Amino acid sequence: MSEQSKPTALVVIDVQGAMMDDYPDDPSPFRKDEVLANIGTMLANARAAGSKVIFVRHVESKYPLMSPGNPAFEVHPAIAPIEGETVIDKTACDSFCATDLEPILREAGVTHLVTCGMQTDFCVDSATRSAMHRGFNVTLATDAHSTWDNGVLTADLIIAHHNKILPNLPGPGTDISGKESAEIEFAPAG
Amino acid sequence: MAEQASKLPTALLVIDVQEAMFGPGQQPPVFWAEETVANIAALLAEARSAGARVIYVQHHDQVDLAMQPGQPGFAIRAAIAPEPGETVIVKRICDTFTGTNLEHVLRQAGIQRLVTCGIQSDFCVDAATRGAMNRGFSVTLASDAHTTWDNGVLTAEQIIAHVNATLPNMSGPGQRIRIKSTQKIEFGSANVR
Numbered sequence: 069m070s071e072q073s074k075p076t077a078l079v080v081i082d083v084q085g086a087m088m089d090d091y092p093d094d095p096s097p098f099r100k101d102e103v104l105a106n107i108g109t110m111l112a113n114a115r116a117a118g119s120k121v122i123f124v125r126h127v128e129s130k131y132p133l134m135s136p137g138n139p140a141f142e143v144h145p146a147i148a149p150i151e152g153e154t155v156i157d158k159t160a161c162d163s164f165c166a167t168d169l170e171p172i173l174r175e176a177g178v179t180h181l182v183t184c185g186m187q188t189d190f191c192v193d194s195a196t197r198s199a200m201h202r203g204f205n206v207t208l209a210t211d212a213h214s215t216w217d218n219g220v221l222t223a224d225l226i227i228a229h230h231n232k233i234l235p236n237l238p239g240p241g242t243d244i245s246g247k248e249s250a251e252i253e254f255a256p257a258g
Numbered sequence: 259m260a261e262q263a264s265k266l267p268t269a270l271l272v273i274d275v276q277e278a279m280f281g282p283g284q285q286p287p288v289f290w291a292e293e294t295v296a297n298i299a300a301l302l303a304e305a306r307s308a309g310a311r312v313i314y315v316q317h318h319d320q321v322d323l324a325m326q327p328g329q330p331g332f333a334i335r336a337a338i339a340p341e342p343g344e345t346v347i348v349k350r351i352c353d354t355f356t357g358t359n360l361e362h363v364l365r366q367a368g369i370q371r372l373v374t375c376g377i378q379s380d381f382c383v384d385a386a387t388r389g390a391m392n393r394g395f396s397v398t399l400a401s402d403a404h405t406t407w408d409n410g411v412l413t414a415e416q417i418i419a420h421v422n423a424t425l426p427n428m429s430g431p432g433q434r435i436r437i438k439s440t441q442k443i444e445f446g447s448a449n450v451r
Contacts, residue, residue: 128429161428165392189424194388201356201385220419221412228411229420233380237352238320 074180074205075257077120077173078110081163081185081192081213083147084125085140086133088186097186097214098223104146106212106249107184111147118256120176122154124163126191162194170202176258180205184212184249188223188230200239208234210246263396263436264444266371269311269364270301271390273354273376273383273404275338276316278324278331288377288405289414297403297440298338298375306341309447311367314346315354317382353385361393367448371396375403379414379421391430398436399425400443 088104090096097103114121123143128134134141136157142148149155158167173181181204183196192213199206210231215223235246275298281287288294305312314334317325324331327348333339340346351357364372372390374397376383383404390397401422406414425435 126429159429160392160431162388162392162430166431189420190428194392194428197353197385197388198392201351201353201389218420218423220423221416225412225416226420229380229409229417232409232411237381237385238317238350240351240357 074255075177076114076180076182076255077122077176077178077257078114078182078254079122079124079163079195080107080147081124081183081195082126082187083107083144083185084134085142085144086131088144089140091133097216098227099214103212103214104144106209107147110182110184110209110212110249110252113252114254115150117254119254120178120257121149122156122169122172123149124169125155125157127157127159161191162198163191164195164198164202173204178204178257180207180255182207182209182252182254184209186214188213188215188227189218193230193234196234196244197237200237200242200244203240203242205242206244207252208244208246209249209252212249263371263433265446266396267368267448268305268371268373268446269313269367269369269448270305270373270445271313271315271354271375271386272298272302272338273315273374273386274317274378275335275376276325276331277333277335278322279377280335283324283331285407288407290405294403294405295335295337297400300440301373301375301400301403301443302338304443305373305445308445309449310445311369311448312340312344313360313363314340314344315376316346316348318348318350320350352382353389354382355386355389355393364395369448371398371446373398373400373443373445375400377404378406379404380406380417384421384425387425387435388428391428391435394432396433398438398443400440401437402439
């Protein structure tokens with residue numbers, strides 16, 4: 069299948085200052101710098117290819133840092149959106165839940181998503197599963213998502229676990245694959 | 259709060275507890291197989307006596323020949339087989355809500371709360387639990403009534419603990435997922451409308 073036949077969107081999930089930066093009692097996630105660098109690589113590749121780029125931000129109104137208006141709510145400056153890119157705010161974990169993400173993707177003719185961001189076990193897992201179940205093929209950037217230790221598992225094991233299971237979910241004719249950021253190809257989308 | 263939720267019209271969703279999951283065959287039985295089945299049996303007894311709706315989900319696998327309709331491995335585990343009149347929904351996709359009429363069945367019956375259990379913790383149980391929450395249902399995951407296999411990265415026991423630790427911390431459009439052990443789960447009758 070040629071690249072042109074799979075219009076692609078890069079979806080960067082919840083990579084906000086509040087998530088990435090070091091705060092008292094809320095340290096940076098595992099391998100923060102590497103994750104930001106890998107997302108930066110994919111953004112460059114996606115933009116160069118003319119893929120759709122979408123940023124998702126999580127609103128958690130009980131946390132001031134995760135509330136609109138707070139500078140830490142914004143997408144992390146290291147990977148900030150450029151003019152014309154779409155930014156979607158959500159309150160539920162799943163980026164597709166009660167947002168315009170699916171109609172925006174359909175409108176742009178996107179059939180293939182690349183997912184990355186925060187947190188591996190929460191919003192990245194949810195968006196990746198949800199996209200596949202909604203009929204998109206999904207590539208999970210295996211080295212561009214992160215989380216924190218959760219008291220049961222360390223962050224590196226959580227990341228390895230989700231990288232292992234997501235590509236094995238049976239979908240409705242669509243599937244999930246896992247690839248490293250530098251290996252992911254991007255195709256243009258409306 | 260918890261007591262209020264447990265009075266909502268409830269359905270017990272028993273996911274993919276099929277004979278093929280218990281060997282013998284290409285794979286060993288799921289972890290904690292007998293304990294999990296015993297806990298699901300306890301949930302079923304409680305749900306039935308409370309008048310909750312009982313719904314079984316069966317996975318028709320796209321690849322695994324043992325999990326095709328007509329094969330012995332496809333059948334729901336005999337120890338917890340459905341009773342006459344209980345609903346069985348066959349799915350081919352991980353998320354029980356995708357490509358099935360489950361949501362329609364639940365809405366028609368006025369169900370507002372689901373209790374989830376079954377196999378596999380990290381695949382279809384996780385997907386159904388997230389899926390139900392995202393559709394606005396109140397959901398309780400039975401912490402000791404779902405299981406899986408080791409996956410090369412984590413042991414089954416670690417995976418179960420990870421799912422139990424993760425799902426209750428997830429934001430949905432409404433209530434968060436609750437997690438409780440089988441003995442502490444109450445069921446609301448589905449017959450009051």
